Amino acid sequence: MTEQSLSLIDEAALLDVAARLATVVQKTPSTKPLTIYLVGELGAGKTTFSRGFIQAFGHQGKVKSPTYTLVESYDLPLWQIHHFDLYRLADPEELEFMGIRDYFDSQTIILAEWPQRGKGVLPEPDLKIVIDYADEGRAMTLSALTTRGRELLDKL
Template structure:
């Protein structure tokens, strides 16, 4: 199974994709979210987090680097590494601890943590196209492949 490519028309459709990803991941795994500023990474993260049952606000962790969510029986860690100046800073954050229990880790700007992050189950690239977005999902694990297979029905 190779990746899945989707055209997302608007914010509502991005939130729906997030809901579908929440269902597939069942609150576990590592998702890398890539794209330019304003591409929709945080919107997709919001859809995933709300899809797991969170009803409060979902903000971008641009200044805090990580925003934790306790949702029912799940823990979700939403990272935004945009402002990270050196990947080694992740060691001071205790980055390995976040991945120890197979919680769901959503990582925006993963290239900023290269060499200190584990392999993603799936990499999601978001690119603006006209008024919408092209979203590409590439699997890098067995479960990532099963998620992509299930999400390919959305095309």
């Protein structure tokens, strides 16, 4: 497993890392979906990271937290990004009922907050990003869990 640890002094630094990762993803084409797990306490910055990532792909509108809807989808020119927030998920089987497998296409990126609540149903991650509180800022650890994840992290 390849890993990078970063200290982020503020929200702008978090958004910058998200945008840089989005740029690397766009420059590293693949025929397989990309799955990124976002792990951290409430308010740590998972949705902020997702906003920066999605906007770096060219989305102009708001990026809403999918806390109540479970998923918000963004149809972009070359990609489709599905932002999941599984905080309120009672059972992973609920994902099967909502047709989660329909979200996994070749030009798809899955951003999954609280992925442990979808264990066994969500695809295994290419990247796992842990965001923790650290004094006034945040500590971020990016872990590559697949060959594709390592390729992306090496280019970041």
